Amino acid sequence: MVVTERCVGCATCMLVCPKDAIRVEGRAEINRELCEECRKCMLYCPLEAISYVTPELTQKS
Numbered sequence: 053m054v055v056t057e058r059c060v061g062c063a064t065c066m067l068v069c070p071k072d073a074i075r076v077e078g079r080a081e082i083n084r085e086l087c088e089e090c091r092k093c094m095l096y097c098p099l100e101a102i103s104y105v106t107p108e109l110t111q112k113s
């Protein structure tokens with residue numbers, strides 16, 4: 053899961069995350085070790101600021 057610059061820090065995603073994997077400090081940050089990629093945050097974000105990216109894609113630096 054990737055948070056884009058559209059995020060305004062409303063914290064909706066943090067409240068819906070079942071794994072408590074999101075912290076919001078200005079912008080949302082997802083803890084990849086806790087995240088189980090349920091995509092709930094993506095569905096609930098009012099600004100569509102979260103996108104789904106496969107682990108293979110996120111591993112490239």
Ligand code: SF4
Pocket residue numbers: 055058059060061062063064065066076079080096097098099100101102
């Ligand atoms: S719900 Fe969307 S806009 Fe709100 S903090 Fe999460 S990613 Fe940012």
Ligand code: SF4
Pocket residue numbers: 053068069070071072073074082086087088089090091092093094
């Ligand atoms: S995909 Fe699910 S577990 Fe991962 S951060 Fe979003 S709501 Fe939480």
